[in-house]
């Protein structure tokens with residue numbers, strides 16, 4: 205039955221994440237953005253509150269309610285985290301983007317071996333390395349290679365723009381085992397931190413998400429055990445396609461982050477109109493802004509519903525790549541609109557912390573139309589699903 | 598708990614509405630547009646399915662209405678034809694407002710004729726909402742009602758009243774100020790107008806941009822004196838708000854159906870149409886327009902469903918108003934963009950009356 209009310213578990217996940225965002229993220233936000241550093245204490249606080257607290261609570265409730273809802277619970281919390289600070293949200297300890305390919309492509313033995321390191325209560329991160337200087341959207345053209353030599357895979361190549369690349373304990377790295385096979389030759393490998401031949405290059409300076417670490421990784425005869433190839437499970441070893449499919453699952457999460465920033469900017473602009481409006485501000489202009497913000501609020505709700513629907517489908521194992529792309533594309537464009545509107549509305553008047561945050565969110569926003577598939581790539585995915593029999597190059 | 602799937606029963610009703618839309622609405626759309634009305638056979642067919650009598654069985658209805666279910670139905674009808682969908686929904690809003698806002702006595706007086714199994718389908722209701730000074734939001738309702746010794750005195754205007762001229766049951770939304778001193782805003786309320794009302798001039802709206810299949814009229818009230826029993830229920834009651842927001846939600850659903858018709862129609866065209874040796878949809882310039890259309894349609898539909906869910910759960914008036922008006926605003930805006938883009942996708946053909954796209958673009962524009 206169609207229902208837009210949050211269950212107990214869903215509401216609890218939202219409240220908990222909001223509290224964490226308010227107490228652990230907002231107070232650090234501007235400083236971390238300025239220094240491009242995150243204090244160690246933040247990681248420990250998140251480890252304690254997020255993994256020990258929210259995740260356990262969600263698991264307990266999720267079981268109580270008798271339905272699979274990990275995707276929904278996750279997008280609900282992600283929105284709140286990004287409302288706190290999206291850059292900090294990407295740095296929360298845990299396997300992060302490395303988890304989906306390990307879970308979907310790893311054998312039970314591999315899952316146990318790789319994911320257990322995140323269970324010891326210490327600080328660990330994961331990363332996913334797909335993008336190279338020569339390729340981004342067109343992953344099939346990647347040039348990083350993996351060659352089997354005895355009991356080891358030897359990886360050579362160059363990856364960049366890798367989130368948490370320098371601090372990750374495990375980096376799921378995509379490489380080709382045979383360039384002639386094109387995308388069919390691409391496989392995911394798990395490369396542990398500290399492997400000889402894995403070199404951390406530059407850390408990027410960015411427009412926004414500055415506290416999020418974006419690293420260059422160089423692989424020079426980097427040797428990993430044969431068993432670190434994620435070769436797919438069971439009868440069907442689908443390799444590349446299945447591995448890419450797991451990225452579909454993360455698009456609603458990125459959409460949720462975008463919704464969180466959009467909402468933060470929207471709320472701040474509304475508060476500015478209420479509390480910081482300079483004396484002598486023309487009333488007709490204020491009314492015009494209020495109208496614009498009203499529409500923006502409606503669009504934020506629509507973006508959230510698209511995200512929720514895509515996550516809900518994922519929980520029910522309903523194929524959702526079209527809907528996942530819709531949620532990401534819609535939210536990615538909206539967050540830009542929301543933050544730009546907030547910058548415009550709050551341009552007059554005095555400097556304030558609120559305005560600095562709005563400007564930060566504006567700088568953070570643009571990337572949501574770029575990573576995890578650009579705006580154009582999302583539209584391609586949607587169009588290809590709408591017209592399965594037509595070749596849309 | 599969040600859930601995005603209709604129930605099995607709702608899915609069956611939706612399919613029924615869709616088959617009627619495709620068999621009976623879509624093929625008659627141009628004729629209905631030219632004749633400015635729905636044919637009686639269509640109304641009979643709909644009445645036989647029970648889709649147009651969603652009020653309690655005791656009045657001959659098919660069972661009380663659920664907003665979510667009716668949102669699904671309204672989208673399907675508009676997918677058949679927006680003008681006919683509004684014709685049907687506009688008529689329905691008359692008896693529905695009596696059911697939602699009226700006293701038991703008023704329900705017994707007005708509803709059974711609509712539920713009558715042999716002649717009910719010939720009855721037309723109407724609900725006057727928008728005015729010459731505004732759009733379809735409650736804040737724009739200013740039709741002024743003042744209490745007099747033996748009734749109410751009405752002054753103001755109404756526009757776009759579907760079936761306003763021929764209706765058997767005319768309901769109007771107004772603002773009631775009990776005392777001279779009270780704020781001019783007044784309480785939201787609904788009145789039933791009798792056949793020949795002194796002080797009321799009804800003018801048919803002949804030259805319309807779109808939605809011609811839904812005949813409409815303008816009302817001009819000039820010191821119109823209504824009897825006391827004309828007031829439905831009580832002024833300022835939730836029943837009136839529920840009727841008004843239901844209309845907004847159903848109008849949002851009609852906008853979604855309009856957009857879906859345009860989306861599917863131009864998609865089929867873009868799949869077949871060849872330019873420079875390839876189907877035009879294989880060009881990103883076209884494919885992305887259509888992808889965007891699909892995405893924004895889903896977004897607006899979810900917003901509409903949310904408002905309908907809240908209506909069914911009986912949320913507070915302010916919540917209902919906020920959600921219904923959001924849904925209506927976004928859905929209408931989305932439908933205008935989708936129908937306009939559908940013509941763009943089709944090129945010159947989209948501009949021609951051989952195809953329905955130009956009619957849908959006018960229909961969506963006429964929803965303001």
Ligand SMILES: Cc1cc2nc3c(=O)[nH]c(=O)nc-3n(C[C@H](O)[C@H](O)[C@H](O)COP(=O)(O)OP(=O)(O)OC[C@H]3O[C@@H](n4cnc5c(N)ncnc54)[C@H](O)[C@@H]3O)c2cc1C
Pocket residue numbers: 301331332333334335339340341342364365366367368410413418571574575576577578579580581584597881
């Ligand atoms: C802050 C940040 C963090 C990131 N984190 C990670 C990470 O953790 N791991 C990782 O692997 N990558 C990461 N990325 C990389 C990101 O996924 C890529 O930047 C993105 O996929 C786009 O690739 P590109 O930058 O090479 O652009 P390109 O692929 O070169 O695209 C350039 C332009 O061409 C357009 N374009 C490309 N192909 C088509 C087509 N077929 N049709 C129409 N238009 C097209 C694109 O939409 C874009 O507008 C990150 C990027 C940023 C900015």
